[in-house]
Amino acid sequence: MAMKKDKTLVSPTVCGYHDEKDENLIVEVELPGVKKKDLKLQMTEDGFCANGERNDFCYEACYNFMHEVDADKAKAKFDSGLLTITVPFLKPEEPREITIE
Amino acid sequence: MPTWDPFREFARMERDMRNMFDDFWGGRARREALPGPGKAQLPARREEALVGTPTVDIVDKKDKLVLRSEMPGAKKDNIRISVEEDRIHISGKVEREEEEKKEDYYYSERAYSAWERTIPLPVTIKPDDVKAKYKNGVLEVTLPKAEEAKAKVKDIKIE
Numbered sequence: 104m105a106m107k108k109d110k111t112l113v114s115p116t117v118c119g120y121h122d123e124k125d126e127n128l129i130v131e132v133e134l135p136g137v138k139k140k141d142l143k144l145q146m147t148e149d150g151f152c153a154n155g156e157r158n159d160f161c162y163e164a165c166y167n168f169m170h171e172v173d174a175d176k177a178k179a180k181f182d183s184g185l186l187t188i189t190v191p192f193l194k195p196e197e198p199r200e201i202t203i204e
Numbered sequence: 205m206p207t208w209d210p211f212r213e214f215a216r217m218e219r220d221m222r223n224m225f226d227d228f229w230g231g232r233a234r235r236e237a238l239p240g241p242g243k244a245q246l247p248a249r250r251e252e253a254l255v256g257t258p259t260v261d262i263v264d265k266k267d268k269l270v271l272r273s274e275m276p277g278a279k280k281d282n283i284r285i286s287v288e289e290d291r292i293h294i295s296g297k298v299e300r301e302e303e304e305k306k307e308d309y310y311y312s313e314r315a316y317s318a319w320e321r322t323i324p325l326p327v328t329i330k331p332d333d334v335k336a337k338y339k340n341g342v343l344e345v346t347l348p349k350a351e352e353a354k355a356k357v358k359d360i361k362i363e
Binding site for chain 1: 340
């Protein structure tokens with residue numbers, strides 16, 4: 104991803120969690136000071152890259168996921184500098200119960 | 205008063221270190237694993253947003269002071285600003301409500317936290333002319349300086 108100028112790259116604060124039914128992955132990225140038009144989000148089955156340019160520096164975050172997601176069905180909204188991505192998991196989780204000896 | 209949370213301090217330190225390295229090496233192309241719930245490295249919730257006090261920058265712009273504070277994901281109605289001639293008070297609250305309906309049982313859990321800061325200003329300002337806006341997660345407050353506080357530049361003629 105090319106930057107318009109040589110701006111410092113900064114890691115934004117990120118967090119990720121499952122929704123209650125373990126069906127969707129929700130990722131939150133803090134990108135204050137970025138306008139929606141300067142925000143770029145790309146996603147694959149196993150990760151995402153978010154890029155936001157502001158006046159003084161550029162936010163960049165690239166992360167892998169622990170479980171595969173259906174990137175085509177990802178929904179993203181950007182509100183008050185907070186990017187929220189909701190994407191369903193590709194396969195439902197099948198945790199195996201381990202018997203403790 | 206926010207209670208001191210050692211894990212939040214470590215998370216912040218780690219983030220600052222990471223930013224320092226990013227600045228030095230000019231960015232990174234490698235990907236980091238985003239842990240699922242239960243892993244300790246990254247928070248599963250934006251704890252910073254719930255508990256942390258936002259950082260504030262104040263810039264001197266000749267006839268006014270401009271205060272900027274980054275608080276992504278906040279709601280305008282939850283932020284309070286008040287000013288006096290020589291100081292500014294900012295406070296905010298974050299409310300999170302989780303509701304769960306299980307058959308006849310209705311249960312609600314609310315997470316509430318508040319923060320407050322009073323910042324003394326380097327010069328006196330005009331409280332009546334103060335303007336504030338919250339856009340893209342950044343709070344910006346413009347504080348016009350009082351007449352007597354404006355720098356008076358006098359050109360000296362060399363005889």
